[in-house]
Amino acid sequence: MNEAVFRAVEEAGWIAPLIFILLHVFRxxxxxxxxVFYIAGGYLFGIFYGTLYTLIGLALMSAVFYAIVNVIPSARHYLSRVKRRVFGDRQMSLGQVNILRMMPFIHFQVLSLYLIEMTSSFKEYMRYSVAGVILPTITYTSFGGFITTMPWYATLTFFAVLAIIFFWFGQKDDPEEDELNRILAKAGF
Structure with a gap:
């Protein structure tokens, strides 16, 4: 299935970026x-355009997701159940959610649900959602092939460092003082 989808994008010519972006919405x-999309973006379009198209696709997907969970209560209820099964009743900081977005195969929509619950408006949700996928998009688009071919001990080390950072962000007493919030504010997000 994965190969057929990406082969179709590869053979689409000038319309390939549009198809790739729309595939993010339906991912x-x-x-x-x-x-898979991070790595495929770099493979199909190169680092710069792969990153750009992936960011656009993830932004659109985040906007559609926000609308779906606010219009279809059963979708929100289902994801809340998944969230409880995966994370229990754990409260996370914005930094922790964004660190988890760096880890492959963590349920992206559950993390987006955390963001919806942390923010007070669509604009704020989109700001944090887009800002939170910039680093993973650049990392996996640029180094996707390298990361997937790293020896198991290097991969474990990479994810151990991410886990340490995740727990460090969780040690903040005041969510308003979260380091990521300050960085985003300085950057104009």
Whole structure:
């Protein structure tokens, strides 16, 4: 399934970027992990355009997701159940959600649900959602092939570092003082 989808994009010519961006919107329905799209973007379009198209696709997917969970209560209820099964009743900071977005195969929509619950408006949700996928998009689009071919111990080390950072962000007493919030504010997000 994955190969057929990406082969169709590769053979689409000038319309390929549009198809790739739209596939991001339908990615959750196709049950494809987001990391596959990060890596495929770099493979199909190169680092710069792969990153750009992936960011646009993830922004559109985030906007559609926001609308779906606010219009279809059963979708929100289902994802809330998944969230409880995966994370229990754990409250996370914005930094922790964004660190988890760096880890492949973590349920992207559950993390987006956390963002919806943390924010007070669509604009704020989109700001944090887009800002939170910039680093993973650049990382996996640029180094996707390298990361997937790393020896198992290097891969474990990479994810151990991410886990340490995840827990470090969780040690903040005041969510308003979260380091990521300050960085985003300085950057104009």
């Amino acid at each position: 959750p329905i196709l049950l494809l992990p987001v990391v």
